[in-house]
Amino acid sequence: MEDQQVGLIMLLLATFIFVYYTIWTFVTPFIADDNILQYFFLPRYYAIALPVVALIVGVCLVTSFIGFVIIKSASKKKGKKN
Structure with missing residues (x-):
């Protein structure tokens, strides 16, 4: 694997983690506990x-x-x- 491919994978992983964590902390508190979206996140x-x-x-x-x-x-x- 070339350095650019590794860098792209790391960038995509960091972006995914950022988006996931942002939704987890800022969106899920305002969604009902029985909503299906809540099943994708830990407490x-x-x-x-x-x-x-x-x-x-x-x-x-x-x-x-x-x-x-x-x-x-x-x-x-x-x-x-x-």
Whole structure:
């Protein structure tokens, strides 16, 4: 797959997620609970819980990566001194 195709797939996925989340958070609260559209969405609790969990996981991954890079660069500097 070329880079442009991968970029297009990522753009389409991000667009779908944005539209889905926007409808989930801004439209479904005003639709009756027994409407068929409500069956396509999780309970509204998850509209807050899922982004919070994703944010926590993302921050942990970035922090771990930075720590790994700092440890690796410190061990390289230590190896050069000896």
